[in-house]
Amino acid sequence: MKQDLLDCQARIVPYIHRTPVLSSQLLNDLAGASLYFKCENFQRMGAFKFRGATNAILQLTAQQRARGVVTHSSGNFAQALALAAREVGTIAYIVMPRTAPQVKKDAVSGYGGHIIECEPTLAAREKTASDLVQKYGATFIHPSNQDEVILGQGTAALELLEDHPNLNAIFSPVGGGGLIAGTALAAHYFGNNCDVIGGEPEAADDAYRSLIAGRIETNTATNTIADGLRTELGDRNFPIIQQHVQEIIRVSEAAIIAAMRLIWERMKIIVEASSAVALAALLIEKGRFEGQKVGILLSGGNVDLLDLPFGQTKAG
């Protein structure tokens, strides 16, 4: 896997932004540690997902490219695959629930993706995607549970470790598991005893429970503002997470919003709620990282400016 990660990095580097790593003295003081924020909110289309999508698409054969790609997503992976497909001149069929916000549909269309709407159930999404694969001979690309995607997402941590080789730990949000699995591979092969720790919403703590149970657990509800983290682990990323992730820390909704607000107000950058989960997890357990060097993956910055959560904390 070590060479696979390096090959992946070389493959996608002409397409992606090398995102900056920012620090904040105030947040360092607050955490009692030196924090290094990897700003994937500045990545193309606004999230790390573009890395994995690009890596997957670049490995299609000419015949596959001629027939297009399919995914189902109402989040950042939909935009990522649409943009990556446009970059290499193939077509992206994006299955989205008809109830998805118009702003998300517009974003996918803006990157040239072809939206196919379906009923808002997982079964309908999978059936619709499967039909498209049949109909067009298009290649299905999974948002998080596919090796090419996992490796692509891992390049964010790989870059972070190139810039800061002696991190004691990297905190990553945990949703479908692609980012944290890729991060775990990067830290294992390129870190210097660098732990990987996940931050996960209490309200969608399937990964936390999966690690305890030793098998992939599901969520019965996903009532979290961190909408990128409502998804569940898969059979490709779970074994990597079991082997190379030290711990998953669960955080409350209030802690997510508070961490998001800290990043906005103190760092003056825009991150989505899912990104703030990693910082929230660190702040809960900050005593354990006293004086250490800690990387934080800020996974994305796509938010609806007309629907921000800060008013909810006014009384808090």
Add this chain to the structure above:
Amino acid sequence: MKQDLLDCQARIVPYIHRTPVLSSQLLNDLAGASLYFKCENFQRMGAFKFRGATNAILQLTAQQRARGVVTHSSGNFAQALALAAREVGTIAYIVMPRTAPQVKKDAVSGYGGHIIECEPTLAAREKTASDLVQKYGATFIHPSNQDEVILGQGTAALELLEDHPNLNAIFSPVGGGGLIAGTALAAHYFGNNCDVIGGEPEAADDAYRSLIAGRIETNTATNTIADGLRTELGDRNFPIIQQHVQEIIRVSEAAIIAAMRLIWERMKIIVEASSAVALAALLIEKGRFEGQKVGILLSGGNVDLLDLPFGQTKAG
């Protein structure tokens, strides 16, 4: 003045952040020019004002430092002077209208400033400040109309020109005139035929009218969201502006909010409305800057997240 600017830069460099210069392919495409955004929203206390305040305070004599400094401001200069005073171990008396938002008072207190409240009129502010100078022997420092402050603000453009020496123009917001006057000096002495152009709200266009009239004009109303730009020029900065600023372009409130939203959504960084005025001015006149290299001063990032203007553009 050329050597004064270099001396100023050397004086304040241990205290300030060298802020990054960011670009956005999408905004370049929109403007038809190559834009270089100088991110003073990432400056300490969140705005360029810290530069001028620091330069002024560092030139106090030991006796003056022992007695403290005074200013009247309800905006970023209040925080800037409070923080700069704390850095050098002197006291800052900040005269604020009693009607100023609590969040602004808290910010000044947070940096160790001593707030003295007064009635919300210019006369009351000046009288209260004058009384403090009398009472404590403190030194008055003006937010924009004082040579040390003007030079300090000019170091933002100086850094920008160090990073990008061949800018055809720099756009700056125009409020009290300190930033644009300092920018004009930097461009004159260190630019390569670099124009300086101001962006000013139509609703507080005193500087635009002052340049036409050849004397300092006042505002009868200042009903603009760009609250940092409601102030007027002074006798120290106006002559510099007359001599070295090519033009002031006025922008509507809708254009300010639209430009602010572009920066937030496309660059994923937080800027205050006053910062967006410079980009708004460029976008209005973009045809004239086709293919050019243009610097944009993003003056600050202090916003109240509970009072954002984007909902106002929902119907627009």
